[in-house]
Amino acid sequence: DTAVSQTPKYLVTQMGNDKSIKCEQNLGHDTMYWYKQDSKKFLKIMFSYNNKELIINETVPNRFSPKSPDKAHLNLHINSLELGDSAVYFCASSLAGTSTDTQYFGPGTRLTVL
Amino acid sequence: DQQVKQNSPSLSVQEGRISILNCDYTNSMFDYFLWYKKYPAEGPTFLISISSIKDKNEDGRFTVFLNKSAKHLSLHIVPSQPGDSAVYFCAASEMGQGGKLIFGQGTELSVKP
Numbered sequence: 001d002t003a004v005s006q007t008p009k010y011l012v013t014q015m016g017n018d019k020s021i022k023c024e025q026n027l028g029h030d031t032m033y034w035y036k037q038d039s040k041k042f043l044k045i046m047f048s049y050n051n052k053e054l055i056i057n058e059t060v061p062n063r064f065s066p067k068s069p070d071k072a073h074l075n076l077h078i079n080s081l082e083l084g085d086s087a088v089y090f091c092a093s094s095l096a097g098t099s100t101d102t103q104y105f106g107p108g109t110r111l112t113v114l
Numbered sequence: 115d116q117q118v119k120q121n122s123p124s125l126s127v128q129e130g131r132i133s134i135l136n137c138d139y140t141n142s143m144f145d146y147f148l149w150y151k152k153y154p155a156e157g158p159t160f161l162i163s164i165s166s167i168k169d170k171n172e173d174g175r176f177t178v179f180l181n182k183s184a185k186h187l188s189l190h191i192v193p194s195q196p197g198d199s200a201v202y203f204c205a206a207s208e209m210g211q212g213g214k215l216i217f218g219q220g221t222e223l224s225v226k227p
Contacts, residue, residue, distance in 0.1 A: 043217040055212040090157050099146050099207040105157030
């Protein structure tokens with residue numbers, strides 16, 4: 001059983017479209033995260049949710065909107081996609097969202113905006 | 115402003131020898147440091163961590179050393195195995211920041227048979 005899963009694995013779309021990436025964890029964790037890995041390979045945090053409550057909201061364009069229907073799911077919706085949004089997006093989860101909790105990552109979603 | 119830096123984008127080591135991966139940080143408020151390992155087309159997986167109150171943590175073939183005065187940490191892998199070939203990310207966190215991890219840009223380790 002996959003601990004943290006993301007769908008889709010690959011996403012190719014045109015500029016201006018709206019798309020969503022889904023994330024689910026079956027670890028019973030309270031906290032979930034979205035990270036973006038850009039072309040320079042840096043992994044940067046975008047958002048985190050603890051039990052459906054937004055905790056971390058980094059400087060991310062408001063075209064990006066996370067949605068957590070329950071604590072096992074954290075989806076990422078992106079409006080009006082731009083070329084610069086092309087990246088690999090990783091979902092992660094941890095037990096309680098403390099600084100010493102191990103974060104478990106999903107396999108990533110490679111988004112290509114044409 | 116990159117708070118965590120891995121200045122070597124790649125490292126090549128012979129099987130059986132020691133691999134040493136380095137990481138520097140600038141934020142003195144970081145109090146927990148981690149190493150993640152990443153294979154192609156997979157997400158990062160946790161490898162080993164160290165609290166700022168320690169200077170060494172060992173787990174099997176993997177040892178992490180922390181030098182707080184130099185704001186430097188290193189990961190030693192002894193002996194290196196071909197299956198260790200992957201990208202290694204250093205990360206740091208600060209208490210009270212909701213688990214926010216700041217990552218370095220990774221070092222690609224290649225262990226040759």
